[in-house]
């Protein structure tokens with residue numbers, strides 16, 4: 001147990017949030033969890049995870065077979081941060 005906050009900003013500990021996905025111990029169950037895990041992988045430079053979770057090249061074929069489904073990603077409304085000038 002690391003006790004550090006997850007890079008995705010969920011407010012949970014890394015070990016209770018994205019770490020199991022990045023370690024290959026679990027699969028994200030929602031589109032948001034997948035998105036958050038990909039962001040955490042980016043922060044930690046876990047490039048293989050980013051490659052593994054890319055949209056597969058044959059996704060249209062899988063969609064036609066009904067093996068994947070479309071999801072709506074709903075995120076809380078937040079104001080866009082203003083760009084900071086150095």
Ligand SMILES: [Zn+2]
Nearest residue numbers: 006008017018
């Ligand atoms: Zn996370």
